[in-house]
Amino acid sequence: MIRVLTATKRRPDGAALTIAVALALLGGLLVWQAAVIPDKGGYAGIGSGALPRFIGIGLFALSAAHLWTAVKTGADPIARPHMGPVVWIVGGLLLQILLLRSAGFSIASGLLFALTAAGFGRRRLLVTVPVGVGLALAIYGVFDQLLKLKLPAGLLETLIFGG
Numbered sequence: 001m002i003r004v005l006t007a008t009k010r011r012p013d014g015a016a017l018t019i020a021v022a023l024a025l026l027g028g029l030l031v032w033q034a035a036v037i038p039d040k041g042g043y044a045g046i047g048s049g050a051l052p053r054f055i056g057i058g059l060f061a062l063s064a065a066h067l068w069t070a071v072k073t074g075a076d077p078i079a080r081p082h083m084g085p086v087v088w089i090v091g092g093l094l095l096q097i098l099l100l101r102s103a104g105f106s107i108a109s110g111l112l113f114a115l116t117a118a119g120f121g122r123r124r125l126l127v128t129v130p131v132g133v134g135l136a137l138a139i140y141g142v143f144d145q146l147l148k149l150k151l152p153a154g155l156l157e158t159l160i161f162g163g
Contacts, residue, residue, distance in 0.1 A: 012070045012071050013069070013070040013073060014070075016066050016067075016069050016070035016073075017066075017067070017070045019066050020063045020064075020066035020067040020070060021063075023059045023060075023062050023063035023066060024059070024060060024063040026056075026059050027055075027056040027057070027058070027059030027060040027062075027063060028056070028060075029056075030052045030053070030055055030056030030059065031052070031053055031056035031057065031060075033052060034049040034050075034051075034052035034053035034056060035049065035053075036049075037049035037052070084119070085119035085120065086119070087119075088115050088116070088118045088119030089115065089116050089119040091115055092111060092112040092113075092114070092115030092116050092119070093112060095108070095111050095112065095115065096108040096109060096111065096112040099111065100152050101152055102154070103154045103155075104152055104153050104154015104155065104156055104157050104158075105136060105139075105140050105151040105152050105153065105154070105157065106133050106136040106137045106140050106154065106156050106157055107133060107136075107154055107156060108136075108152075108154075109132065109133075109135075109136035109139070110129055110130075110131075110132035110133030110134075110135070110136045111129065111132065112132070113128065113129075113131070113132025113133075113135060113136065114128035114129040114131075114132045117132070133156075137156070137157070137160065140153075140157055140161070141160075141161060144157070144161055145161065
């Protein structure tokens with residue numbers, strides 16, 4: 001028995017095509033607006049329209065690459081997303097929003113760090129919470145002491161950096 005193998009034609013990847021169109025439109029908008037800017041090159045010969053034109057051409061190149069990927073690889077079957085990591089990360093964001101004013105920046109951001117790490121598979125909260133709080137304290141110190149920018153302070157920040 002002879003079996004004939006036929007090539008299955010896959011349809012183009014719709015997401016990559018959408019991104020390609022959006023990048024091409026944005027690139028076209030930048031090139032069009034760069035042409036409207038008065039081009040006074042001055043001594044260097046490069047005017048104020050050069051950067052938007054350069055970025056627009058770069059976006060056209062990215063658009064072409066996405067178009068090539070969409071047509072060449074085609075669409076994969078739709079896979080069910082794993083919602084567990086998303087729940088961990090969104091939960092961390094909500095917890096940070098709820099605790100930012102009352103617990104302070106370091107504790108709220110440390111918990112966000114720990115829950116994000118749990119979303120990526122690192123579920124040892126007894127390790128990730130102290131590491132996250134330590135990193136957030138360092139960030140708080142840079143903003144508060146060096147940059148003189150105020151982040152929401154809680155008990156921990158008040159004890160370490162003063163009120």
